[in-house]
Amino acid sequence: MYTLAAYLLAPLYCAALLWRGLREPGYRSGFGQRFGFGSRLASRTVWLHGASVGEIQAAAVVVGLFEQALPGIRLVVTATTATGLARAQALFAGRNIDVRYLPLDLPGAARRFLARTRPRLALILETEIWPNLFLACHRAGVPLVLASARISERSARRYARLGVFRRALEQIALAAAQTPQDAARLQALGVACGRVQVVGNIKADFTVPAGVSARGAMLRARCAPARPLWVAGSTHEGEEAQVLEAHRTVRQRHPASLLVLAPRHPPRFQAVAAWLTREGVPFVRHSQLASLDTAAITAAQVMVVDGLGQLLDFYAAADVTFVGGSLVPIGGHNLLEPAALGRPVLTGPSCANAPDIARTLLAGGAARVVGDAAALAMAVVALLDDPADRQRMGAAALAAVEASRGAATRLWALIAPLAGDSSLVTEPVQSGP
Numbered sequence: 001m002y003t004l005a006a007y008l009l010a011p012l013y014c015a016a017l018l019w020r021g022l023r024e025p026g027y028r029s030g031f032g033q034r035f036g037f038g039s040r041l042a043s044r045t046v047w048l049h050g051a052s053v054g055e056i057q058a059a060a061v062v063v064g065l066f067e068q069a070l071p072g073i074r075l076v077v078t079a080t081t082a083t084g085l086a087r088a089q090a091l092f093a094g095r096n097i098d099v100r101y102l103p104l105d106l107p108g109a110a111r112r113f114l115a116r117t118r119p120r121l122a123l124i125l126e127t128e129i130w131p132n133l134f135l136a137c138h139r140a141g142v143p144l145v146l147a148s149a150r151i152s153e154r155s156a157r158r159y160a161r162l163g164v165f166r167r168a169l170e171q172i173a174l175a176a177a178q179t180p181q182d183a184a185r186l187q188a189l190g191v192a193c194g195r196v197q198v199v200g201n202i203k204a205d206f207t208v209p210a211g212v213s214a215r216g217a218m219l220r221a222r223c224a225p226a227r228p229l230w231v232a233g234s235t236h237e238g239e240e241a242q243v244l245e246a247h248r249t250v251r252q253r254h255p256a257s258l259l260v261l262a263p264r265h266p267p268r269f270q271a272v273a274a275w276l277t278r279e280g281v282p283f284v285r286h287s288q289l290a291s292l293d294t295a296a297i298t299a300a301q302v303m304v305v306d307g308l309g310q311l312l313d314f315y316a317a318a319d320v321t322f323v324g325g326s327l328v329p330i331g332g333h334n335l336l337e338p339a340a341l342g343r344p345v346l347t348g349p350s351c352a353n354a355p356d357i358a359r360t361l362l363a364g365g366a367a368r369v370v371g372d373a374a375a376l377a378m379a380v381v382a383l384l385d386d387p388a389d390r391q392r393m394g395a396a397a398l399a400a401v402e403a404s405r406g407a408a409t410r411l412w413a414l415i416a417p418l419a420g421d422s423s424l425v426t427e428p429v430q431s432g433p
Contacts, residue, residue, distance in 0.1 A: 002131055002164040006105055013104070023267045026082030033101040036112025041098060046419065047076040047119035048147075049102055052084040054203070054334055054353075055125040058148060060091050061205045061408045062123065066419065067095075069412070076117045078102040080128075083266060083308060090309055103133070110136035121418050123147045125202075129159065131168040143173035143418050147411055148202040149186060150178045152352060156185040166190035173418065176411050179356055197414055200407030201356060208312070208340050216316025216341075222289065223297055227256040228319050228384045233311050234264040234333040235324035239348075240272055242327050242373040244281065244302070249377035251301065254384050260314045262305035264324060264333070269306035276302060286310065315341050319390060320383045322346040322376060325353075335361055336404075339397035344390050346370055346379050360404055366397035 014034070021028035032038065046066060050056040056079055066073050075097045079085040088099045098117070103109035110133045122137055123145045137144045151159075159165040169175075169190040176199040177183035183196045220229065230250070232243040240261060247259040263272050276283045283302040284292055305314060315321050321338035325331060326348030335357055338345050345367040351358035361367035370376040383390050 002162070003107060006132070010104055010106060020267075024082050026086055030085070030101050034104050034109070035106070036103040036109035036116070038100050038113075038116055039098070040116045041074065041076070041118055043074050044118050044120045045074045045076045045098070047078065047117055047122045047142075048125065049078045049123070049128070050084060050088070050125040051128055052079065052081040053087045055079075056084050056087045056091065057206060057334070058125050058203045059088070061202050062125075062147060062411070063092065063097065065408060065412045069416070070419065072096070074098070076100070076119065086308055105130040105132045107132050107136065114140050114142065121145070121415070123415070127151050127155075129165050129168050131164045134168040134171045138171040144171060145173055145415055145418070146175040146177075146186070146191075147415075148178055148199065148407060149175050150182045150201075150354075151185045151189075153185065156189060159189055174414055176414055178407075197410075199410040199414070200404070201354060202407040202411060203334060203336055203354065204357065204401065204404035205406070205408040206334075206336050206340055206401075208316075212312050212316050212341070215313040216318075219313055220317040223260075223303060223317070224258045227258055228254045229258045229260065229317060230320040230322070230380055230384070231260040231262065231311075231314050231318040231338075232322045233262045233315065233324055233338070235261065236264055236328050236330055237268065238328045239324050240275070242376065243322065243324075244276075244279065245373035246377035246380065247302070249374070250380050250384070253381045257384070258300065259302045260305060260318070261302055262311050262314065262324075266308065269304065273304055273306070276304070312337055312341070315343055318343055320344050320346065320380050322370075322380075324348075326350045327370075327372070327376075332358065335367060336401055339366055340401045342394035342398045344368075344383050344393035345397060346376065348376075357404065361397065361400050364396045364400040364403075366393055366400045 017027050048059045048062060050059040059077060063075060077088050077097055077099050079088050080102050092099060103113040114136055119142050122142050125147055127146055127149045166189055172191050172195060175186045175191045175196045177186060177196060178201045180198055183198050187193055187196055250257050263269055281302055282300050283304055284300040286303055286305045287307055315338040321343045323333050323335050325333045329350050331353035332347060332351040335345055335347060339361055345361060347367055347369055349369055349371055368379055370379050
């Protein structure tokens, strides 16, 4: 019944992808990969999957472990979203890594994907459960690992209603859970007790890429050399209005302050710009920064980040950071990125995507929760008024990030026996059609 439903829904899903591709060309490219087609790799590989940008960032940590321990290894990295794929392509350019879309969860697509990528080991970052793909891995003899696995109580209840998900999880070779609660839920859903270990969240092993601090300093010198600057990163629909309301209050206390607004999804870049125009807010786009004179930048109250891969640079330039997806019921986005840059972190109450990280930062005094626009404005104003408090929170953020590290090392200790097969180590090969 599950597979029948997948076949029936596949045309609708593909139509939705093509429709979305009118706004985001990335959803049109590599369309055949959704059905398991793509280049055929000549050597055995290790396959890592991350759904979108956050998981791909975490995958980069694991990729580094494989490259260090097994030089010459051929890796395959898959993503579900166009933004995730674009991030993977940027992160892994010029390396012995094949980047492509994850196939739809159809039996034929799963078999074609495995036949073309030839994985010896598969790692799924966090938790995506695809019954047909998991079963295909089992039948092909590919050990499947849920790495840094997390599953909410709500998701666990939903999966428990359908036996097909229990059958899929019974195929897991290893579930490396983020927390004891995640481990208990995975066991209740069918993962054998001896196959579940708690390792922590590998996102905590994130390291700031080289050059970010220097680019942040350049942005600060160009955009706000003598004015306060705060960033609202990875915002969603319904959240920008609250952020702008807060910024209007902030400007009553700090009239020269600049808000950097970074919508989470590329299709919303233009929508947010059009909304700011209707609101009568003077703003500039980051993509146009090189062509703007100093007067135009100084007159702007808001800068819209309308490109991918630039948020870290702006976090590095900021006095105060707010991480979105948290004032709306999304579950919050990566609090560790601004924390790893030593910046004060503000978040809304919706932090279900990484509750352990949120608790660690809050307990250490590195982050604060704001419930609405008024609370956000009050927190930003308080931090802009008190440089010493900003410095204290930034230092606490760095300390919390450092104390949270180690999940990747614990994960590697578990997967090394699965990854140590000499057949994984190959020289780079040219892939054919």
